[in-house]
Each structure stands twice: as C-alpha cells, then as structure tokens.
Amino acid sequence: MSKQFDVVVIGGGPGGYIAAIRAAQLGFNTACIDEWKNDKGGPAPGGTCTNVGCIPSKALLQSSEHFEHAGHGFADHGISMSDLKIDIAKMIGRKDSVVKQNNDGILYLFKKNKVTFFHGRGSFVAAKDGGYELKVAGAAEETITAKHVIVATGSNARQLPGAPFDEVNILSNDGALRIPAVPKKLGVIGSGVIGLEMGSVWRRLGAEVTILEALPAFLGAADESVAKEAAKVFKKQGLNIELGVKISSVENGASSVTVKYTDAKGAEQALAVDKLIVSIGRVANTIGLNPDAVGLKLDERGAVVVDDECRTNLPNVWAVGDVVRGPMLAHKAEEEGVAVAERIAGQHGHVNFNTIPWVIYTSPEIAWVGKTEQALKAEGVAYKAGQFPFLANGRARALGDTTGFVKFLADAKTDEILGVHIIGPMASELISEAVVAMEFKASAEDIARICHAHPSLSEATKEAALAVDKRTLNF
Numbered sequence: 029m030s031k032q033f034d035v036v037v038i039g040g041g042p043g044g045y046i047a048a049i050r051a052a053q054l055g056f057n058t059a060c061i062d063e064w065k066n067d068k069g070g071p072a073p074g075g076t077c078t079n080v081g082c083i084p085s086k087a088l089l090q091s092s093e094h095f096e097h098a099g100h101g102f103a104d105h106g107i108s109m110s111d112l113k114i115d116i117a118k119m120i121g122r123k124d125s126v127v128k129q130n131n132d133g134i135l136y137l138f139k140k141n142k143v144t145f146f147h148g149r150g151s152f153v154a155a156k157d158g159g160y161e162l163k164v165a166g167a168a169e170e171t172i173t174a175k176h177v178i179v180a181t182g183s184n185a186r187q188l189p190g191a192p193f194d195e196v197n198i199l200s201n202d203g204a205l206r207i208p209a210v211p212k213k214l215g216v217i218g219s220g221v222i223g224l225e226m227g228s229v230w231r232r233l234g235a236e237v238t239i240l241e242a243l244p245a246f247l248g249a250a251d252e253s254v255a256k257e258a259a260k261v262f263k264k265q266g267l268n269i270e271l272g273v274k275i276s277s278v279e280n281g282a283s284s285v286t287v288k289y290t291d292a293k294g295a296e297q298a299l300a301v302d303k304l305i306v307s308i309g310r311v312a313n314t315i316g317l318n319p320d321a322v323g324l325k326l327d328e329r330g331a332v333v334v335d336d337e338c339r340t341n342l343p344n345v346w347a348v349g350d351v352v353r354g355p356m357l358a359h360k361a362e363e364e365g366v367a368v369a370e371r372i373a374g375q376h377g378h379v380n381f382n383t384i385p386w387v388i389y390t391s392p393e394i395a396w397v398g399k400t401e402q403a404l405k406a407e408g409v410a411y412k413a414g415q416f417p418f419l420a421n422g423r424a425r426a427l428g429d430t431t432g433f434v435k436f437l438a439d440a441k442t443d444e445i446l447g448v449h450i451i452g453p454m455a456s457e458l459i460s461e462a463v464v465a466m467e468f469k470a471s472a473e474d475i476a477r478i479c480h481a482h483p484s485l486s487e488a489t490k491e492a493a494l495a496v497d498k499r500t501l502n503f
Contacts, residue, residue: 036174041075043349043361044180061150183350215301398447414495
C-alpha cells in the first residue's frame with residue numbers, strides 16, 4: 029500500500045521546503061520530494077538557491093571582497109599586506125561547506141517539524157480517489173498519494189542556442205561557482221544578476237572580464253539613475269560591459285572559447301576567453317514531472333499555469349516559485365509557499381508582488397522595491413522624488429565606502445511611498461525598511477519622522493525621505 033499524505037510538495041527549494049514546513053506546522057501530514065544530490069550522492073535539499081545560486085554565490089562574493097579589500101583597501105586603515113595570495117581551492121571548499129550547512133539545516137527543520145522527506149525525483153502518476161498518486165524515483169522507487177500537491181520544481185539555466193553548457197568552458201551559474209583557477213580572460217553573456225555577480229567575483233580575483241549584453245540599456249529593470257551610477261562604477265572597477273550586441277556564434281575549443289558578435293555600431297567583433305559564463309535567464313523546470321498524466325496545464329514557456337492564488341487548473345494542485353509566473357526570486361517563492369500552505373488550511377495567505385524587493389549583491393550593492401521613476405512617468409503618475417548620497421553619510425565615510433545613494437519616489441498628492449532605490453553599501457539590508465513601509469502604506473514623511481540610529485547607513489534613507497519635501501538634516 030502506498031504511503032498517504034495530506035500534502036506532498038514536489039521540490040525542496042525555497043518555495044518547496046518552506047511550503048512543506050508551514051503545512052506541517054498547520055497540522056497536515058506532509059511530505060517533500062527532492063532530488064538534489066551532494067558530491068557523495070546524499071540528499072541536498074535547498075534547490076538552485078542553496079546549491080548553485082543564492083547561497084554559494086554570496087559565499088564567493090564575500091571571499092572575493094575580502095581579497096580585494098586586503099589588496100586595495102586595508103592600506104587606508106594603516107594595515108599593510110605583503111605577498112597577498114588567494115587559495116582558490118580553499119575558497120571553493122569554504123563555499124561548499126556553507127552550502128552543506130544549509131542543506132543539513134533544511135533536513136533538520138524537516139525532522140523537527142515532522143515532514144517526511146523522500147530523496148528522488150517526484151512525478152505525477154494519476155488522479156486517484158479525490159487525490160493524486162505520485163512516483164518517487166530515487167535509490168528505490170516508491171509510490172505515495174496526496175490530497176494536495178504543491179509543485180515547486182524551480183528553474184534551469186537557459187542555454188544559448190548553439191552553445192550548450194559543458195560546465196568546463198561554457199558555464200551556467202553552476203559551473204561559474206566551480207572554476208578551479210582564476211581565468212586570465214572571462215567572458216559573460218548577459219548583464220543580469222548572475223552575470224554581474226559572477227563577473228564581479230572573478231574580476232576581483234584578477235580576471236579580465238568582458239560582459240556582452242543584447243539589450244541597448246544597462247540594468248533595464250532598475251531605476252535609470254541607479255543603472256547609470258552602477259554602469260559608471262563598474263566601468264571604473266574594470267568590468268568591460270558592451271551593450272546592444274548580437275551574438276553570431278560561440279566556438280568552444282579545447283581550452284578556450286571564441287564569441288563572435290556584432291557590436292552596437294554594427295561592426296563584427298570576436299572575443300576569445302578562457303571561460304564563458306552564459307547568464308541569459310532561466311526557464312521553468314518541469315522535466316520528469318509528467319504533467320500529462322493528470323492534465324496539468326503548462327503555458328507556452330513551459331511554466332505551470334496558476335491563478336493569483338497559485339492554484340493550477342487541477343483541484344488541490346498548486347504551484348509556486350520559479351516554475352510559475354512572476355519574478356524568479358527565492359524570497360518570492362518562499363512567500364508563495366507559506367501562502368499556499370495557509371490557503372490549504374482555509375486561511376488567507378498573502379503575497380504582495382508590489383513589495384517584493386530586488387537585490388544585486390555586487391559592490392556596490394543594488395536594491396529596490398516598487399516602481400521606478402521611468403515606470404511612473406510612463407504611467408502618468410504624479411510623483412515627488414528625493415535622493416541622498418552616501419558621500420554625505422558619516423557611517424559610510426567611516427566604512428570607507430561612500431559610493432551611491434538612496435532614492436525615494438512618493439505620490440505627489442498623498443506622499444505614499446511608491447518606490448525606493450538604493451545603490452551603495454549594505455543596500456540589501458537597507459531595502460527592508462522600505463519594504464515594511466510600503467507594505468503598511470507609509471508616506472515618505474513617516475520615514476523622515478522615524479528615529480534612526482546615528483551614525484548609521486539607514487540615516488541615508490531618512491535623508492532621502494526628507495529630500496522628497498526638499499528638506500535635509502544631513503547627519
């Protein structure tokens with residue numbers, strides 16, 4: 029007899045494991061199926077985020093930032109360094125250790141919350157007795173049944189036509205995290221989050237990095253003023269970013285890769301690099317899910333079709349995270365996972381897409397929430413803008429990092445915050461105040477009147493809020 033559960037989650041990434049834990053906390057007999065393996069073949073829950081995305085990339089970013097500070101910033105503090113070296117193998121080993129700690133932490137949370145874990149690939153078999161029969165293809169194949177199924181199978185890196193990933197010379201985000209030695213020349217196709225973060229890691233460690241972007245504008249999703257500042261800073265750091273290019277071909281040689289392309293002026297160019305990272309987006313992962321067995325509807329992009337509450341076309345089948353519409357962000361998946369578990373319990377799960385923050389963990393960090401200035405203009409919304417530079421912030425001066433600014437956008441009549449955009453130190457942490465404020469419909473004046481610790485980087489957010497009404501205290 030197959031094992032029976034109230035809720036089965038297919039996929040153990042941020043959306044999946046969070047959904048499973050919350051469902052169990054709400055009293056459901058819950059299971060989670062996940063197929064990720066560590067280097068020993070054991071379970072490695074956490075999905076792309078934990079294994080080859082958010083977590084390992086931040087570990088490498090931190091290591092490379094320490095290296096750059098030691099080589100270029102410590103002298104200003106009176107700290108002298110000589111014979112500075114980087115042990116790439118040890119750096120990669122630390123990254124792997126951080127990943128394993130997160131994998132183990134998820135398994136611990138499953139055990140603590142009484143979530144049954146199945147290591148293998150989950151797929152639909154048939155609709156059965158008002159529920160669903162599922163197959164787990166792991167070390168030993170077994171069948172389980174569920175009243176509710178939550179699909180959280182994530183996404184895969186999009187390949188460039190004619191240039192498949194070999195993870196040796198042509199790299200996805202996975203291979204980019206495992207380069208065994210600093211390449212002399214590194215090419216990156218795509219100037220999105222992955223491209224900029226991985227390009228930054230290897231640039232700091234000594235690689236000559238060229239980023240090729242098809243779009244004519246840099247960081248088109250970000251506020252224009254932030255994008256312009258970022259482009260200026262990255263160029264100064266040594267990242268060579270070419271916009272408006274059209275890739276003609278990619279030739280993968282024995283030890284190098286040649287990218288032929290047409291530049292923005294229409295001239296034919298060729299770029300020879302030791303390694304090439306391709307980061308041109310991600311595609312929903314439904315490989316092996318067997319949706320046809322139950323009639324689960326997919327869209328033209330292969331994503332699972334859901335409504336605003338993450339319901340699919342099938343009763344009691346839900347889907348969250350990268351495998352559905354919306355931004356492919358780990359924290360968006362987490363919010364959807366919690367909301368779906370609560371909806372199954374008859375509660376009112378809540379996800380506000382307008383207050384989902386975006387972060388790029390480069391140096392300087394870039395973070396934003398809400399509308400950009402160009403979006404407000406296009407929509408004809410009357411707004412006020414306030415901006416404050418970190419150059420005038422005492423804490424930033426003490427840190428030795430005064431790059432960037434905080435920018436507030438507020439409704440011209442009501443003063444409600446419509447968007448906040450930050451480029452500068454610790455932007456990833458500072459943006460949370462804006463998210464909370466917007467979730468509770470705060471005004472720019474509300475932020476301006478809140479006491480912020482002095483000296484702190486958060487004072488720049490207060491100053492930017494003050495600047496909306498053309499005021500400043502300039503701590």
